[in-house]
Amino acid sequence: MNDKLSQKNSRPLSLRVPEPSGRPGDAPDFTHLSMDPAGAVERPDVATTPYEMRDHAFRLIRVLDDEGQAVGPWNPRLDPETLRRGLKAMILTRAFDDRMHRAHRQGKTSFYMKCTGEEAIAVAQGMLLSREDMGFPTYRQQGLLIARGYPLVEMMNQIYSNAADPIKGRQLPIMYSAKDYGFFTISGNLGTQVPQAVGWAMASAYKGDDKIAISWIGDGATAEGDFHNALTFASVYRAPVILNIVNNQWAISSFQGIAGGLETTFASKAIGYGLPALRVDGNDFLAVWAATQWAEERARSNQGATVIELFTYRGAPHSTSDDPSRYRPGDEHEKWPLGDPLDRLRQHLTVIGEWDDERHATALREAVEQVRAAGKESEAIGTLGQSRPSVKTMFEEVYATEDWRLIEQRREVGV
Amino acid sequence: MAEQIPFTDADRNDGVEPDMVDQNAAPASEATGSGVQPMNMIQALNSAIDVKMSEDANVLSFGEDAGYFGGVFRVTDKLQQKHGLTRSFDAPISECGIVAAAIGMGAYGLRPVVEIQFADYIYPAYDQIVSEAAKMRYRSGGQFTSPIVVRSPYGGGIFGGQTHSQSPESLFTHIAGLKVVIPSNPYDAKGLLIAAIEDDDPVVFFEPKRLYNGPFDGWHEKPVSPWKAQDLAQVPTGKYVEPIGKARVMREGNDVTILAYGTMVWVALAGAEHAGIDAEVIDLRSLVPLDIETIEASVKKTGRCVIVHEAPKTSGFGGELSALVQERCFYHLEAPIARVTGWDTPYPHAFEWEYFPGPQRVADALKSVMTGGR
Numbered sequence: 141m142n143d144k145l146s147q148k149n150s151r152p153l154s155l156r157v158p159e160p161s162g163r164p165g166d167a168p169d170f171t172h173l174s175m176d177p178a179g180a181v182e183r184p185d186v187a188t189t190p191y192e193m194r195d196h197a198f199r200l201i202r203v204l205d206d207e208g209q210a211v212g213p214w215n216p217r218l219d220p221e222t223l224r225r226g227l228k229a230m231i232l233t234r235a236f237d238d239r240m241h242r243a244h245r246q247g248k249t250s251f252y253m254k255c256t257g258e259e260a261i262a263v264a265q266g267m268l269l270s271r272e273d274m275g276f277p278t279y280r281q282q283g284l285l286i287a288r289g290y291p292l293v294e295m296m297n298q299i300y301s302n303a304a305d306p307i308k309g310r311q312l313p314i315m316y317s318a319k320d321y322g323f324f325t326i327s328g329n330l331g332t333q334v335p336q337a338v339g340w341a342m343a344s345a346y347k348g349d350d351k352i353a354i355s356w357i358g359d360g361a362t363a364e365g366d367f368h369n370a371l372t373f374a375s376v377y378r379a380p381v382i383l384n385i386v387n388n389q390w391a392i393s394s395f396q397g398i399a400g401g402l403e404t405t406f407a408s409k410a411i412g413y414g415l416p417a418l419r420v421d422g423n424d425f426l427a428v429w430a431a432t433q434w435a436e437e438r439a440r441s442n443q444g445a446t447v448i449e450l451f452t453y454r455g456a457p458h459s460t461s462d463d464p465s466r467y468r469p470g471d472e473h474e475k476w477p478l479g480d481p482l483d484r485l486r487q488h489l490t491v492i493g494e495w496d497d498e499r500h501a502t503a504l505r506e507a508v509e510q511v512r513a514a515g516k517e518s519e520a521i522g523t524l525g526q527s528r529p530s531v532k533t534m535f536e537e538v539y540a541t542e543d544w545r546l547i548e549q550r551r552e553v554g555v
Numbered sequence: 556m557a558e559q560i561p562f563t564d565a566d567r568n569d570g571v572e573p574d575m576v577d578q579n580a581a582p583a584s585e586a587t588g589s590g591v592q593p594m595n596m597i598q599a600l601n602s603a604i605d606v607k608m609s610e611d612a613n614v615l616s617f618g619e620d621a622g623y624f625g626g627v628f629r630v631t632d633k634l635q636q637k638h639g640l641t642r643s644f645d646a647p648i649s650e651c652g653i654v655a656a657a658i659g660m661g662a663y664g665l666r667p668v669v670e671i672q673f674a675d676y677i678y679p680a681y682d683q684i685v686s687e688a689a690k691m692r693y694r695s696g697g698q699f700t701s702p703i704v705v706r707s708p709y710g711g712g713i714f715g716g717q718t719h720s721q722s723p724e725s726l727f728t729h730i731a732g733l734k735v736v737i738p739s740n741p742y743d744a745k746g747l748l749i750a751a752i753e754d755d756d757p758v759v760f761f762e763p764k765r766l767y768n769g770p771f772d773g774w775h776e777k778p779v780s781p782w783k784a785q786d787l788a789q790v791p792t793g794k795y796v797e798p799i800g801k802a803r804v805m806r807e808g809n810d811v812t813i814l815a816y817g818t819m820v821w822v823a824l825a826g827a828e829h830a831g832i833d834a835e836v837i838d839l840r841s842l843v844p845l846d847i848e849t850i851e852a853s854v855k856k857t858g859r860c861v862i863v864h865e866a867p868k869t870s871g872f873g874g875e876l877s878a879l880v881q882e883r884c885f886y887h888l889e890a891p892i893a894r895v896t897g898w899d900t901p902y903p904h905a906f907e908w909e910y911f912p913g914p915q916r917v918a919d920a921l922k923s924v925m926t927g928g929r
Binding site (some may be wrong): 169249274276282306307308310311315318319325327329332334335336339340341342344346347353365366369370372373378446523534537539540543544545 | 615641647649651652654657658659660662663664665679683686687691692693694695696697698699700731732734740756779800821833841844845849858
């Protein structure tokens with residue numbers, strides 16, 4: 141073969157496999173990240189054509205600067221009470237995660253997934269949109285439920301698959317479903333919910349309703365065909381939907397370059413579909429809020445879908461079954477140049493005189509108390525295996541009406 | 556993926572009367588009428604969707620080429636003109652997207668009826684059907700449901716080669732949460748499709764495309780009779796519902812029970828006639844849910860059972876039927892259960908009639924079980 145190649149005067153081809161900038165033992169290297177300073181990216185009118193604003197897919201919308209000031213055209217100018225509610229919801233989300241992660245370690249459940257470092261995204265978006273709108277989440281948007289005041293005890297009952305589990309012990313822990321809170325049943329299969337969100341939004345438009353849909357997908361799952369099908373449908377039918385890509389840099393152990401993140405931004409995927417794209421600092425509560433508000437206004441005014449890349453970092457392991465120390469630098473999260481979303485909002489509230497250390501300590505204590513109380517209540521019903529829904533329910537809701545097979549099989553089990 | 560091939564020409568070569576495939580013929584769209592008209596399968600299916608779209612604003616229809624043009628087989632013909640652009644429209648060539656959008660619409664509260672142009676193209680939508688639609692009610696504790704219908708022209712006998720001839724029903728009957736319906740005639744096609752649209756669970760609705768224009772009995776070298784000569788092609792123009800989960804006894808008989816569905820119902824009837832055997836031919840009509848009572852009663856009466864389907868034998872639905880009959884009727888059986896099926900090969904183009912289970916193979920199987928089996 142080589143003889144033949146040399147005769148043709150060709151050089152041998154070589155296969156490129158992308159590698160991250162650091163592996164365990166290496167110092168984190170973020171020199172490849174290009175980031176606009178806070179306030180630097182202009183805010184286009186919502187009627188701007190996707191083509192005119194295509195640069196936004198490659199910029200980074202930031203509102204909070206290093207000193208904690210809100211600057212630039214994307215500043216949503218939220219009142220301090222809204223900011224405090226946001227911070228408290230993020231604190232509660234983190235406290236909940238810590239408790240449930242520990243509960244897994246204590247053998248109280250089989251599985252858990254934290255959203256450490258990504259709290260600002262689901263919390264801001266959950267606060268901003270109505271629970272009449274429908275959210276099509278992945279497994280890392282628990283902040284949406286918490287921001288909307290969904291009972292923590294119900295979340296725990298689901299995580300424990302206990303007798304009070306709202307979805308009757310049928311799903312892996314954290315695969316919540318909460319229709320009344322605008323939270324679609326989580327699949328666990330990656331990317332499938334995005335074209336469904338588009339279909340839901342199409343239905344709302346078809347009915348002349350005023351509701352919109354919002355979906356989330358990770359950077360890794362944008363490689364799924366479902367994502368691209370969703371963008372095609374969203375564009376073709378001008379569906380009123382917000383399509384978030386949460387780029388948290390890691391898909392279990394694969395860095396975002398394995399999903400194509402070295403060649404272009406994830407936001408820029410929208411350009412080929414004729415959709416507007418915003419690329420946003422996902423650790424900046426105000427920037428997430430402002431970008432979502434822009435997309436919401438566009439959707440509600442019948443101008444269609446927006447793709448938002450939320451640039452963040454997955455601080456925790458993928459799940460309780462994962463150990464990131466085996467594939468990424470240990471202190472990559474600590475050194476993440478865009479900081480931590482809780483710290484940054486806390487800093488901002490403090491700088492504007494609406495927060496202080498004492499209030500923060502109180503908020504932390506209250507969050508831990510709230511989680512502890514819910515935990516007590518849920519554990520009284522039972523942790524995994526201690527209590528569970530009736531076995532009879534295993535055969536229910538497969539169909540609206542059971543057919544003879546399910547009736548016979550239920551009898552065979554003796555329930 | 557969705558290229559067109561000239562099926563209607565192939566049909567004409569097989570003797571279908573030209574008036575039965577006239578693309579300019581007005582479909583039976585008298586949704587409010589109360590009369591009865593002869594309809595072919597296409598017209599009956601069109602009428603079913605039309606009836607439901609007329610009475611329920613939450614019903615809409617979309618698919619590849621299914622809007623303005625009315626579908627490559629014309630099943631959604633004129634629905635857009637009658638009901639409007641937003642109720643019957645063209646979809647991108649994205650089966651995953653079509654089914655996923657339908658799932659989202661169903662979760663919102665609509666009742667979408669989507670067309671997958673050929674069952675052979677359904678695989679890109681498989682994850683959405685299997686992992687999403689089928690499990691929606693269960694996994695959400697009843698909070699969300701998928702009241703959707705996925706229609707798809709299905710089966711062989713039209714010289715469609717391997718990408719326009721497959722029978723993938725067992726890939727769906729295996730999935731808890733799905734219903735699988737396969738009509739064999741215009742009357743059932745309409746009544747069952749209306750039932751499917753009204754069903755609160757996802758229904759995979761396979762339309763045997765070899766039957767669209769006539770009750771093809773497998774004698775492929777002979778002219779095919781049109782539907783209009785058949786009682787089951789006399790279709791009410793208004794609304795009626797055929798329940799999903801009830802079989803139809805197409806021919807009563809005492810010697811052997813033939814279980815079939817789709818095109819094979821007509822092949823089974825022809826096979827029994829050819830063999831001169833008094834067979835009871837049961838058209839299952841829906842595979843899930845299955846009318847086990849009718850099957851059981853018949854096999855207990857006849858003591859013999861032959862199962863006929865186009866799909867390959869291994870892990871085909873016939874295996875399930877055979878097991879059920881054995882479990883429930885073992886002491887009534889006079890002979891081993893026989894299966895007449897497509898071969899375990901991809902669907903071949905040039906060897907269509909060697910592959911396609913025809914009346915001769917059915918007759919041979921009947922004779923075999925009558926003499927006690929192999």
